Structures are given as C-alpha cells and as structure tokens.
C-alpha cells in the first residue's frame with residue numbers, strides 16, 4: 001500500500017522521529033511504499049474558515065503555503081500515519097494544522113487505514129489524543145489500525161520497536 005507518515009515533532013532526533021523511521025523501515029520490509037514528511041519543518045497555517053474552498057475555490061485552499069505540497073501526498077495515500085509528541089495532554093499543534101486544512105477536500109481521497117504514533121514524558125492514556133484520533137478515523141470513514149505510545153522510559157527501546165512493527169503488521 002501507499003503509506004504517508006506525517007512526523008510532527010520539531011526534534012529531529014527525538015522519539016517521535018525514531019518511531020516514524022521504525023514504522024517506515026518495517027512497512028518497507030513488508031513491501032509497502034512509504035513517504036515520510038517532517039511537517040514540523042513545514043510552514044502550514046491553521047484553517048482560516050474563510051469558506052473559499054467551499055465556494056469559488058471549488059475544493060482548493062486559498063492559503064498558498066507548504067500545505068500545497070501535502071495535498072497531493074495526503075490525497076494519494078492509502079494509509080495515513082500520524083506521528084506526534086504530546087504537548088499539553090494532546091497531539092501537538094504541528095499535526096493539527098495539516099489535518100484541519102483537509103477541510104477543503106472533506107477527507108483524504110484514497111485513505112483506507114490510519115495509525116497513530118505518540119511520544120510523551122509521563123505515563124498516561126492521553127484521552128484527548130486517542131479520542132481525537134478515533135473521531136478523525138470515524139469521520140473520514142477509515143479503519144483505525146491503532147496506536148503506539150511511548151513515555152520517557154519506553155522511548156527507543158526494543159519493546160517499543162516491536163509494538164511499532166506489530167502495528168505495521170495490522171495493515
């Protein structure tokens with residue numbers, strides 16, 4: 001399958017980036033085609049709710065920022081993986097902007113399955129993050145293949161790597 005991973009941590013050597021790489025390696029080993037994008041390095045503004053896309057824009061967003069590169073990738077992906085650190089008990093802002101900017105196309109055109117990779121310092125369920133992820137999957141009508149979360153003492157460990165591999169195997 002054609003997989004797109006949106007890696008949203010600004011820390012290039014952090015745990016989220018590591019989990020995203022491990023997901024990519026395991027997916028490629030299983031024969032999938034994978035594109036990994038570091039969205040934290042992109043300039044992607046929040047949705048302005050201007051309504052242009054629902055009128056004159058005919059599905060196109062009026063904001064010409066780095067989201068323009070992401071639209072074809074998100075619309076071409078069959079699997080969308082969100083990789084994000086937890087900031088203030090939920091998914092970081094860097095992942096929220098590209099998701100919310102999909103408003104103009106309603107949903108990514110071909111996505112059938114989604115997965116979530118999360119990093120945090122403290123242990124916790126982070127209901128806000130998992131509920132948001134679940135609701136997006138339901139709203140877009142795609143299969144929720146699950147999530148892997150890693151708190152500080154679980155980061156970059158073999159056990160976490162195995163959980164990521166297991167998540168890939170659910171595709």
Ligand SMILES: Cc1cc2nc3c(=O)[nH]c(=O)nc-3n(C[C@H](O)[C@H](O)[C@H](O)COP(=O)(O)O)c2cc1C
Nearest residue numbers: 009011014015016085086087088089119120121122
């Ligand atoms: C602005 C900010 C808010 C954070 N909020 C939380 C939090 O609510 N709960 C938590 O456990 N960790 C929190 N953290 C810690 C990060 O989630 C943690 O360091 C995580 O491993 C970062 O992922 P990374 O290694 O991919 O950058 C926060 C960090 C920052 C910078």
